[in-house]
Amino acid sequence: MRLFKLDINNKIKENLNIINFLNPDYIYIPYEKDIDLTKVSKNEPINSFKSSISGTIVGLKMGVFNNEYNNAYIIANNFKELETKKNKRIKISIENIKKILLENKETELLNKFNKESIDNIVISAINDEINVYNYMYLLKENANLYLDLIDEIRMFYKCTNNYLVIKNNESFIIDECLNVIGTYPSIVLTLVEDLYLIGKEQFLLDKLNITGNTLFLTIEDIDKLCKYLKIIDNTTKFITISDNVTCKIIRCKKYTLLSDIIEFAYPTLKNYHIIINGLMTGLEIDNPTYFILTDDIKSIHLLKKLPRFNKECLNCGKCINVCPVGVNPINGINLSNCLDCGLCTFFCPASINLREKIKGDSNE
Numbered sequence: 313m314r315l316f317k318l319d320i321n322n323k324i325k326e327n328l329n330i331i332n333f334l335n336p337d338y339i340y341i342p343y344e345k346d347i348d349l350t351k352v353s354k355n356e357p358i359n360s361f362k363s364s365i366s367g368t369i370v371g372l373k374m375g376v377f378n379n380e381y382n383n384a385y386i387i388a389n390n391f392k393e394l395e396t397k398k399n400k401r402i403k404i405s406i407e408n409i410k411k412i413l414l415e416n417k418e419t420e421l422l423n424k425f426n427k428e429s430i431d432n433i434v435i436s437a438i439n440d441e442i443n444v445y446n447y448m449y450l451l452k453e454n455a456n457l458y459l460d461l462i463d464e465i466r467m468f469y470k471c472t473n474n475y476l477v478i479k480n481n482e483s484f485i486i487d488e489c490l491n492v493i494g495t496y497p498s499i500v501l502t503l504v505e506d507l508y509l510i511g512k513e514q515f516l517l518d519k520l521n522i523t524g525n526t527l528f529l530t531i532e533d534i535d536k537l538c539k540y541l542k543i544i545d546n547t548t549k550f551i552t553i554s555d556n557v558t559c560k561i562i563r564c565k566k567y568t569l570l571s572d573i574i575e576f577a578y579p580t581l582k583n584y585h586i587i588i589n590g591l592m593t594g595l596e597i598d599n600p601t602y603f604i605l606t607d608d609i610k611s612i613h614l615l616k617k618l619p620r621f622n623k624e625c626l627n628c629g630k631c632i633n634v635c636p637v638g639v640n641p642i643n644g645i646n647l648s649n650c651l652d653c654g655l656c657t658f659f660c661p662a663s664i665n666l667r668e669k670i671k672g673d674s675n676e
């Protein structure tokens with residue numbers, strides 16, 4: 313297994329400050345049967361709508377939420393922001409964690425807690441994608457709250473091998489963690505080299521030489537748990553947004569329209585392609601006026617030109633050599649192993665979009 317240092321200019325991550333976009337003119341709440349329309353039209357509090365924004369319904373719109381089309385109420389913000397209700401924290405226990413994950417249909421995360429015994433707990437604060445820094449900023453803001461929760465979880469499992477893993481070149485977040493980690497002697501801060509895909513569970517455990525029953529969680533998982541347990545406010549979220557030269561970390565209200573976030577962050581930018589959720593593994597979207605900011609959207613990249621042009625194959629074999637799991641994207645050998653990591657596309661000198669080709673081949 314080989315992991316790669318991607319040759320990209322990521323200087324833009326230095327000195328990033330968080331920018332707030334917490335007062336959009338509109339938010340878009342997915343239609344739910346139990347919403348009381350009469351209350352909302354009287355400008356009554358709409359916390360029950362999953363947002364602290366106060367306002368009135370001014371229409372309906374079709375929107376994309378968590379990858380699915382759904383009807384949405386358009387709420388015009390009256391800028392009388394509601395104080396986020398301090399909900400009572402849910403008592404932390406593995407039973408309660410499983411219960412809330414089941415209620416919120418978080419099957420993948422729930423499965424991680426369905427192990428009889430745990431030998432190691434590994435918390436990854438690694439964002440593999442180029443120019444996506446959400447994990448670092450989540451950790452910077454909430455290090456104590458996250459570490460408290462991790463510490464409680466490790467006590468329930470009586471687990472002695474607990475690691476918080478960060479890339480060794482992310483100095484500002486390392487400093488932040490060093491300031492607080494001393495309070496948690498059972499959690500070891502572990503640094504790893506900045507290699508693409510090191511954040512993936514199988515690669516990271518391999519690199520750290522960790523075997524046995526492992527509870528592997530990302531910082532995003534911990535953040536989610538903190539929100540479900542009502543330790544952290546669940547009405548805002550970070551998103552990384554970049555163009556060809558700059559990058560910004562924006563704290564947004566959930567359910568804001570992506571086009572409004574783009575307009576806020578890059579008001580003068582014109583004629584760009586939009587990729588969401590990473591340059592290596594993301595998705596190009598045509599119309600950001602349909603996409604609503606929900607938990608699945610982590611980043612927006614605005615590119616003047618797409619990096620792929622589908623030229624002729626040069627038969628150089630680079631795509632085969634770089635694949636970490638032995639797929640041959642040209643003839644489809646081992647296609648079922650594909651991680652959709654995008655390395656073959658990144659390294660192809662003819663700029664062929666092999667990720668798309670592989671998806672097409674898999675569907676045949």
Ligand code: SF4
Pocket residue numbers: 634635636637638639640641649650651652653654655656657666667670
């Ligand atoms: S996208 Fe699939 S085929 Fe291409 S390098 Fe990654 S795992 Fe290999």
Ligand code: SF4
Pocket residue numbers: 624625626627628629630631632642659660661662663664666
């Ligand atoms: S890396 Fe690109 S040019 Fe080289 S063999 Fe693969 S598809 Fe062809």
